[in-house]
Amino acid sequence: MNWLEILTDATQRIKAEVTSLLKNPIAKKTYGIGAGGDHKKHIDLEAERVLVETLADHNLSFTLISEETGVRSFGSNPAYYVTADPIDGTTNTLRGLPFSCTSIAISKIPRLDTIEAAAIADLFHDATYLAQKNQGAYCNEREIIPALTESLDEAVIGVDFNTYKVTKLSAKLNSLLTATKHLRHLGANALELCYVADGTTDAFIDLRGKLRTTDIAAAVLIIQEAGAKITTLQNTTLKNQLDPKETVSFIATANATLHKTILETIEKA
Ligand SMILES: [Mg+2]
Numbered sequence: 001m002n003w004l005e006i007l008t009d010a011t012q013r014i015k016a017e018v019t020s021l022l023k024n025p026i027a028k029k030t031y032g033i034g035a036g037g038d039h040k041k042h043i044d045l046e047a048e049r050v051l052v053e054t055l056a057d058h059n060l061s062f063t064l065i066s067e068e069t070g071v072r073s074f075g076s077n078p079a080y081y082v083t084a085d086p087i088d089g090t091t092n093t094l095r096g097l098p099f100s101c102t103s104i105a106i107s108k109i110p111r112l113d114t115i116e117a118a119a120i121a122d123l124f125h126d127a128t129y130l131a132q133k134n135q136g137a138y139c140n141e142r143e144i145i146p147a148l149t150e151s152l153d154e155a156v157i158g159v160d161f162n163t164y165k166v167t168k169l170s171a172k173l174n175s176l177l178t179a180t181k182h183l184r185h186l187g188a189n190a191l192e193l194c195y196v197a198d199g200t201t202d203a204f205i206d207l208r209g210k211l212r213t214t215d216i217a218a219a220v221l222i223i224q225e226a227g228a229k230i231t232t233l234q235n236t237t238l239k240n241q242l243d244p245k246e247t248v249s250f251i252a253t254a255n256a257t258l259h260k261t262i263l264e265t266i267e268k269a
Pocket residue numbers: 044067085086087088089090
């Protein structure tokens with residue numbers, strides 16, 4: 001199966017569809033709550049429709065695990081799981097804040113540690129990240145590598161604080177927040193993980209306990225294939241089920257030294 005070709009086709013078609021809807025008020029129309037617990041918007045459902053259509057055009061039988069519509073099988077004998085967040089960063093997308101992506105992961109087992117191929121395409125810029133197990137990670141055909149940054153006063157670190165439990169979370173991260181000079185959060189976690197993978201930033205941390213596995217399935221492989229690191233707060237491998245209701249917390253870093261520093265700093269709080 002030529003997954004990179006199929007995933008490239010899918011991301012390009014999704015991107016074209018999303019771009020065509022950007023200034024259209026219908027894009028914001030809401031259709032109830034999606035499988036992952038967020039409001040389903042017209043633009044999310046259109047992106048997912050284009051994904052399913054593309055995979056069908058490639059004659060694939062598959063089980064779709066989607067943030068929007070949950071788990072559904074297509075074709076006669078589904079051999080692959082396609083885990084997708086058709087749009088990660090819908091709020092940014094609808095407001096024209098240029099930071100969002102489409103995210104697609106392929107696996108034979110619905111678990112975070114079994115992804116075989118992955119694609120994440122920036123919906124506002126010309127950057128498509130692709131990875132295959134044991135074959136490296138690429139952005140627009142250029143092999144990507146993470147940063148060498150090791151110290152907290154030089155690192156640019158993303159932290160997701162989008163939770164009503166922000167007081168508790170910031171207390172947990174107090175030492176890290178105090179020691180880190182450059183903090184960011186851009187609003188699309190899959191793409192922020194690609195930024196760690198390609199050296200744009202140095203780390204990204206989401207300990208809210210509410211990020212869905214469907215949101216980061218593709219990013220986990222891209223991070224690992226680029227040579228960056230992603231683990232739980234307990235420094236274990238992410239092995240969660242791929243399911244729109246399964247949530248995950250993680251620490252992703254450019255390298256092992258920065259990873260150790262961040263874990264140790266968090267423990268001090
Ligand atoms: Mg989404």
